[in-house]
Amino acid sequence: MADDAVIKQVKEANDIVAVVGGYVALRPAGGTFKGLCPFHKDSRPSFDVDPRRQRFRCWSCGKYGDVISFVQEFDRVDFREALELLARRAGISLENESASPQARGRALMLDTVRWAAERYHRCLLEAPLGETARKYVGERGITGETVRRFGLGFAPPSGDWLIREAAPGKIDFDLLEKVGLIAKRQEGNGYYDRFRDRVMFPIRDRRGQPVGFGGRILPTSPLAERAPKYYNSAETALFRKSECLYGLDVARQPGTAAGYLAVVEGYTDVLMAHQLGIPQVVAPMGTALNERHVQQLRAFVPRVVLVFDADAGGETGADRALRIFASQNVDLAVATLPEGMDPCDLLVQRGPEPFLSALTHAVDALEFKLNQVLEREGAGGVEGRRRAVDAILNVLALTPAMPDQDGAIKRDLIISRIAQRLALQEENLRGRLRELSSQRRDDERPQRPRVEETAQPETKRVKPQPEELQLLRLLLADPSLIPDAAAEVTLDMLQHPRVRQVIGEMYALHSAGESCSVDQLRVRIDDAHLTEIVLKQHDIGRKITDRPVRMRELLAVFREKHHIEPRTREIKNQLHAAGDHDQAVELLRQLQNQRVGLEP
Numbered sequence: 001m002a003d004d005a006v007i008k009q010v011k012e013a014n015d016i017v018a019v020v021g022g023y024v025a026l027r028p029a030g031g032t033f034k035g036l037c038p039f040h041k042d043s044r045p046s047f048d049v050d051p052r053r054q055r056f057r058c059w060s061c062g063k064y065g066d067v068i069s070f071v072q073e074f075d076r077v078d079f080r081e082a083l084e085l086l087a088r089r090a091g092i093s094l095e096n097e098s099a100s101p102q103a104r105g106r107a108l109m110l111d112t113v114r115w116a117a118e119r120y121h122r123c124l125l126e127a128p129l130g131e132t133a134r135k136y137v138g139e140r141g142i143t144g145e146t147v148r149r150f151g152l153g154f155a156p157p158s159g160d161w162l163i164r165e166a167a168p169g170k171i172d173f174d175l176l177e178k179v180g181l182i183a184k185r186q187e188g189n190g191y192y193d194r195f196r197d198r199v200m201f202p203i204r205d206r207r208g209q210p211v212g213f214g215g216r217i218l219p220t221s222p223l224a225e226r227a228p229k230y231y232n233s234a235e236t237a238l239f240r241k242s243e244c245l246y247g248l249d250v251a252r253q254p255g256t257a258a259g260y261l262a263v264v265e266g267y268t269d270v271l272m273a274h275q276l277g278i279p280q281v282v283a284p285m286g287t288a289l290n291e292r293h294v295q296q297l298r299a300f301v302p303r304v305v306l307v308f309d310a311d312a313g314g315e316t317g318a319d320r321a322l323r324i325f326a327s328q329n330v331d332l333a334v335a336t337l338p339e340g341m342d343p344c345d346l347l348v349q350r351g352p353e354p355f356l357s358a359l360t361h362a363v364d365a366l367e368f369k370l371n372q373v374l375e376r377e378g379a380g381g382v383e384g385r386r387r388a389v390d391a392i393l394n395v396l397a398l399t400p401a402m403p404d405q406d407g408a409i410k411r412d413l414i415i416s417r418i419a420q421r422l423a424l425q426e427e428n429l430r431g432r433l434r435e436l437s438s439q440r441r442d443d444e445r446p447q448r449p450r451v452e453e454t455a456q457p458e459t460k461r462v463k464p465q466p467e468e469l470q471l472l473r474l475l476l477a478d479p480s481l482i483p484d485a486a487a488e489v490t491l492d493m494l495q496h497p498r499v500r501q502v503i504g505e506m507y508a509l510h511s512a513g514e515s516c517s518v519d520q521l522r523v524r525i526d527d528a529h530l531t532e533i534v535l536k537q538h539d540i541g542r543k544i545t546d547r548p549v550r551m552r553e554l555l556a557v558f559r560e561k562h563h564i565e566p567r568t569r570e571i572k573n574q575l576h577a578a579g580d581h582d583q584a585v586e587l588l589r590q591l592q593n594q595r596v597g598l599e600p
């Protein structure tokens with residue numbers, strides 16, 4: 001277990017504004033920094049980062065914590081992993097025993113991918129073997145600077161190049177297999193390289209750490225006939241293809257400055273845009289843009305511009321864009337390129353201006369869909385307009401609305417814009433949408449309802465009793481009060497499951513003679529939601545003055561509630577049932593003693 005001193009060192013070396021600022025665009029506001037909350041669909045900057053107290057807080061969804069819990073929540077890792085990430089960020093080396101096996105495994109995989117990226121990169125830059133690849137990259141118009149910036153590499157064709165590089169005991173074959181770079185031969189033993197004769201594009205996470213690779217086969221390769229043109233390294237704990245955005249590590253800062261991020265299709269589109277001075281460009285990994293992508297982009301920018309090739313942006317592309325536009329708190333726009341050109345061709349052939357102009361003239365996804373259907377149906381005829389309306393409302397009927405007030409407002413705006421463009425009554429449109437939605441619901445009834453990713457566990461809704469909360473605050477702020485509390489308040493006296501769990505851990509740490517600091521506690525409980533409660537109540541507790549006095553008062557409340565009240569009730573019941581005078585007098589005397597707090 002990492003001790004308090006190490007955790008403290010890691011926290012001090014990672015200023016919360018700098019760390020959070022790497023994920024979320026922050027602007028100074030008074031003594032704090034404000035940004036869009038990355039944990040809910042935020043429309044106004046509700047997210048506050050306080051450098052003095054080293055805490056973040058969302059005024060809208062209530063998320064709260066310190067730099068470690070931020071990383072835990074954002075990267076969905078456990079406490080130890082978050083600690084490791086922050087330690088690595090600050091150049092602090094943690095003893096290996098301090099890491100969970102999961103975090104150690106992850107760190108080893110990261111090291112392995114980084115090692116391989118470095119080897120491939122060297123090979124492309126300087127190895128004689130890399131000559132053909134260098135020529136190919138040059139012919140595509142990619143400069144040496146871009147090659148270095150994006151860490152491009154080359155995997156030679158031999159089939160055992162990487163294995164030989166790793167062989168002098170440098171890198172564990174098991175790990176190379178685990179990150180998807182080599183595989184076991186089917187017959188006999190030994191391994192082979194999975195990437196052969198390919199230009200290697202390291203895929204980095206948003207912090208710039210390589211987590212996987214995309215490889216493009218050289219067009220001149222003898223393997224090109226039967227092998228796929230592009231090939232990705234395997235899905236691993238590090239590399240989730242459906243969530244990755246190529247180029248996000250280098251695009252996020254320029255994106256924040258530009259106010260938007262553009263989404264293109266391929267690696268070379270990203271490279272070329274960047275090379276020609278349009279760095280706010282990313283690409284998904286061979287999948288269409290999905291909600292998870294949008295949420296990541298939303299952490300940096302309010303606006304996302306989807307770039308369609310004129311021929312590829314057909315019906316499904318437009319519908320998907322409209323669905324994301326209607327269901328997510330994002331300003332999603334669509335940019336169309338001249339017929340038959342992908343961004344890379346356009347940039348190489350005509351320079352940056354036409355591409356940049358397409359980005360700045362992007363129209364929002366609703367406008368794009370409206371233009372598309374009106375072009376097809378024409379706005380004149382009654383029947384054409386009816387089909388146009390249904391084409392759009394059918395997409396909306398399939399789309400879950402955003403749950404909050406923002407969602408209702410966005411729906412309203414969408415409906416009123418459609419009404420305007422098609423010269424129809426809003427009321428009629430709403431009626432038709434309800435009709436289509438209920439048809440959809442009937443169609444889909446057997447399916448299970450979609451579960452919101454952000455749904456909180458049930459227990460959050462049950463509030464703890466005030467005295468339980470107060471006890472938690474006092475103990476967190478002042479662990480020296482634990483013995484007094486433990487002597488009076490047993491765990492079965494605590495009703496709220498989470499409060500009981502935290503206080504139980506504190507009692508346990510104390511009786512084991514260990515430190516009861518908040519950091520030790522969070523290592524032990526290792527639950528993001530519970531950690532949030534602990535941090536929040538700890539901070540409130542530290543503001544309470546006269547804590548020993550408050551504790552004495554609080555313990556009296558517990559005594560009253562758990563010993564005196566039940567006993568009093570019992571005596572009263574007996575009194576009602578008492579048959580003779582003497583017995584009643586005795587019970588009344590006991591009741592009096594109860595009231596003044598004496599034991600009977």
Ligand SMILES: [Zn+2]
Nearest residue numbers: 037040058061
């Ligand atoms: Zn929030």
